[in-house]
Amino acid sequence: MSDASDVRAGLRQPASYLPELESLRGWAILLVVGFHYFGILGLAERSDNPMWMTLLGGGNTGVTLFFVLSGFLLSRPFLQGLRDGQQVSIQRFYTARFFRIVPLYYAAVLLAWVMTQKTVTFKALLFIPIGFQAFPFSVPWWSLCTEIQFYLVLPWVMWLLRFAAGRWLVAAALLAWGVAHVWLFHSPGWLAPTNFWENSLFGRFGAFLAGAACAGFSLSRSYAWLRERALVCFLLLIGCLLGLGRLWLWFSLSGERNALQALPMYHNIESLLWGGAMLGLLALSWRIKALLANPLLDHFGRISYSLYLIHVPVQFYCLFPLKAAGMTLEANADAYLMRIAFSLLLSWGLAWLSYRLVELPFLRLKAHLATYSRRAPWARRAADA
Template sequence: MSLTAGAAASTAGVPASLDLAEGLRDRRTYLQELDCIRGLAILLVFLFHAWGLSGLQVPGNPAPGIGLIAGGNTGVTLFFVLSGFLLSLPWLRHAADPGQPKPLLGAYFKARALRILPLYYVALLVTWLLTGDTATITRAALFQFVGFQAFPYSVVWWTLVTEIQFYLLLPLGMLLWTAGPRGRLCCIVLLLAWAAAYTALVVVGEMADGKTFLLSKSLFARAPAFLIGIATAAAWLRLADAPILRQRSRMLAGLSLALLLLALALLERILLAVTQMAKGAAEVSWHLHHSYEAALWAVVILCLLLGQLPAKRLLVNNALAVVGKLSYSLYLLHVPVLFYLIYPLRESMGPEAYQASVWLYLVPAAALALALALSLASYHWVEKPFLRRKRALPV
């Protein structure tokens, strides 16, 4: 199976202090495509928050691509799909080939802790020093849902709570799935029970406004994205060495490109529909749109991993891979940076004057440059030492 395509990539344009495969216990499994997809996800989330903080609205006849910007919170769904894909791979490899090492639970949990906790707790400490909001920081430190109580710092924290829920449940599901027929049957029964409850509360019924935040952002409602990520990983493992996909042909290249463009076009239409609904209405009455997004992102991932795309370097390149490598720092940092650069200027000029000026474009660009610089620093001083400890864990 071809696992080393990304590992052999040129290091041109990559900062000397940045190893794109840092933290991987088996460097042969590095896939540059996934780092680039992660970079695309954080850029979408960045543009989404820049759009919102600038006070922009989707026009009646939006230009192509506006849906991906105004609905750029789809990047969070993409992050969830990537988590399902990457974290399930060791179990799926072992299930497909018992000769592959079976994941060790202790190493798995240590790896997750080393990847997530250090930078997150540094962010909480900085927020506490700036705000003095002990109650909110304590709740966040215990991975309880926090919304805008520590705005603008806490805007993205809820996603880490959902990720942690997935990290805790994934080993149970995978152990059952790989434990033989009885374990697989038990896993199927549990999935069917969740699917029944999900259908009743999310697909058929509307979620009550008072419960929308907790329910719609919990693993219960966001599980389809993670499950689609797992299914995508299984499909990739099965198809990666398919003889027909190893052949280079214009027909395959054209089909891959057509599927990719179709997935992005459908995603754009879904996101436009969401942005044109009343604020929060999609979360209450059409939460299923997140599952549609996840399915379309899965198509994009498979097209990039398996397809012989013309001009693939537009989406798979070192610059986007670097953004993907810095995505965790950038994710935690970008909202405060955007807020403190955009909001004072927007308020002093007035929203309409700001939106009609060149500052509408210059300020987010400056914010992105500053956020990337801060992310590189936090990656070097906070993430990197713990990633090296993670790399030393058993495979």
């Protein structure tokens, strides 16, 4: 849910634009949509699901992929600036983030208040997680709260990296986070509902860190060496995707809470696999990668933010009346299939309209406030010396 989708319809395309990442964002949103169908239809309660349907039970990995992409795309300009002696404007970074995230999110929150009449909805305007209190609208909002926490931290971490003392401070903070993260996630009862930090930046920082580490590697000579070896890139991509598929299957068969209880580092592992798949896809030059990066997926990536906020309410209002009437999936498969198809098309259409009418005007404004870099004072002094 970040910058690669800002390059259409008159928007300025950055020199570092990587089209494969737009398609990865398309995969991310499709996985999330499939995961929510899996939940709403109660497929986790069935033992006779075909393999492809069972895999949907691990589709919440799409959120992890969004986090990895954010870590990669947003840290890369800062890391490139550190390498080249350029300084990214923190003010323009925050301005760009505001126009990218806030207008559509606020529109979704206000719509949720109109539909539910729950005043707790206004709490979400401050990016405070409210869980399911404005169901079904608030289901995906938690991840945006986590994204905002990352936005607040990232520029200042990158600013500290410009100084020797700052690098030591960042290293100490990462070590402290790693120790606390592992300790808390292996403590008894860490999945209790009161442990809000599970889905906060503290709990999900591994995904952003994996993306940032991949961004740093993509700027290195080692990655240039990797790009010249197509077979190695292909094996990296396929190996990571197979690992992800196996992980999703186990996650779905175990159930979310049981899986996380058995493997507390689950989200960190899938983050590393997504990072490897991303690097392999970016480096691969073979045409076969068109199966994973193509115009259709690019389209879904472009409208992914709108689709992310829209699809759960559409799914719920289309499918819940059937469940409320006591119609089971087994006995009324045709009716459910028609509702699923209709809800998919409706979500798609509404997301496209939302992108064109709400997102795009602010993206055009954002394009004029891009995070241009300038020569950093410390780099100028070094050059003068």
